[in-house]
Amino acid sequence: MGIDLSEYRQRREQLMKKIGQGTAIFRSAPTVVMHNDVEYNFRQDSDFFYLTGFNEPEAVALLVPHHEEHHFILFVQAKDPEKETWTGYRYGVEGAKELYGADEAYPITDLDEKLPEYLKKADRIYYHLGRDKHFNDVIISHWQRLIATYPKRGTGPIAIEDTNQILHPMRQIKSPTELMLLRQAMEISAAAHNRAREFVKVGHYEYQIQAEIEHTFRLHGAIGPAYPSIVASGNNSCILHYVENKRQIQDQDLLLIDAGCSYDYYNGDITRTFPINGKFTGEQKAIYEIVLQAQLKAIELVQPGQPYNEFHDMAVCVLVQGLIELGLLKGDLEEIIKEEKYKPFYMHKTGHWLGLDVHDAGVYKQGEETWEILKAGNVLTVEPGIYIGPDIKPAEGQPEIPERWRGIGIRIEDDILVTETGHEVLTSAVPKAIDDIS
Known part of the structure; x- marks a missing residue:
């Protein structure tokens, strides 16, 4: 079900058309230590993977459209039988060419020697200065040496330009194969949520629910969780990124589950x-109805041609109006929104891009005032919520919160595909209507 090598090639060709006489450089993800000499499972950098499909550490990819022979070059770990016995097989230089379509490949140890060949005729370097400070310094050092000799040669890169600005708009529009993988991730994620709702009972610990969810992920072929699973009961539901998952569940608790799996690096993200x-208690039901209505109204505005912020603004409007009607906010609707006096109850945005990353690549605004326009092929989340923490402090001039409302945290999140004519809710297999969950 994975991406065909021809699609990776098409992506590289599309990017090379955009960089003209430049050279683009992409670095693989680092290995990350869990403790002492034990490493986390390797997860490739998403940009690197999007362009290559190559899933090993210690690799560098170059895209060089102006080179006479080599347009796609990979630097990889050389074959080493002794090391492979301990840490797994490597594709090596030959595998990088034969299996991944590189025009040329070299051992990663040859990078400093070979890189100048692919930079000296480029008019600029395309590279994202990321978290890898050492590799940032390597690229800057090569650039500085080329700049120093530019007056004598008359060629070479005169600037470094961020690859994010040209690559990430490509990643925002999902291909049919990407959508197939996303649908699979969401189908497995939905199955895990439905299993959790069937399994849970008073007296269970949150971690038991987490175990059931993540067991379902792996049972159906997912890599594992797309992010640390949130299983939050009682007051914990008011903590946005609660991941301790150790409380024992009590009668009359709400349970907020925010969990999704990663399938072939593509991610689901669902909250119920x-x-x-x-x-539901009366108070729980009242808050739930507001959040559900906010989500449904927001989803209606996920349409091609709509500014990205419209569905968030709609959600805020519905949430604030509902809180006013319950007496938890007071005053004029527009003034409350303008002055952000709702923020103690709702402190995050209503969605984000979704794909290879859970918070996927792509901008939300073009300049200070212009929002990104939704396009067919975009995938995003819609996830309004209301959180009335046990120690909530209302905004200035707003009423105190009676005890009966405290400790209620509700979020509802679905994954939405923007289509040519509207939208598709990709995670509708998980019930959210009140009659279906109570």
Whole structure:
């Protein structure tokens, strides 16, 4: 079900058309130490993977459209039988060419020697100065040496330009194969949520629910969680990124589950909130109805041609109006929104791009005032919520919160595809209507 090598080639060709006489450089993800000499499972850098499909560390990819022979070059770890016995097989230089379509490949140890050959006729370097400070310094050092000799040669890169600005708009539009992988990730994620709702009961610990969710991920072929699973009962549902998952679940608790799997590096991201004992209290139901209505109204505005912020603004409007009607906010709707007096209840945005990264590549605004326009092929989340923490402090001039409302945290999140004519809710297999969850 993975991406065909021809699609990776098409992506590289599309990017090379955009960089003209430049040379683009992409670095693989680093290996990350869990503790002492134990490493986390390797996860490739998303930009690197998007362009190459190559899933080993210690690699560099070059795209050089102006070179006479080599347009796609990979620097990789050389074959080493002794090391491979310990840490797994490597494709090596030959595999990089034969299996991944590189025009040329070299051992990663040859990078400093070979890189200038692919930079000396470029008019600029395309490279994202990321978290790898050492490799940033390597690229800057090569550039400085070329700049120093530019007056004698008359060629060479005169600037470094960020690859994000040209690559990430490509990543925002999902191909049919990408959508197939995303649908699979979301189908597995949905199955895990439905299994969790069936499994949970009063007296379980949150980590037991987490285990059932992540067992379902792996059982159906996912790599594992796309992000640390949130299983938050009681007051914990008011902590946005709660991941301790150790509380024992009590009667009359709400349980907020925010969990999604990663399937072939593509990610699901679903949140549901439901009453453990099958019955909402009056206060829980009132808040849930507001959040659900906010989400449904927001999803209606996920349409091609719509500015990105419109669905967030709609969600805020519905949430604030609902809180006013419950007496938890007071005043004029527009003034409350303008002055952000709703922020103690709702402190995050209503969605984000979704794809190879959970918070996927792509900008949300072009300049200070112009929002990105939704396009067919975009995938994003819609996830409004209301969080009334036990120690909530209302905004200035707003009413104190009665005790009966405190400790209620509700978020509802779905993954949405923008289509040519509207949108598709990709995670509708997980119920959210009140009659379906209580």
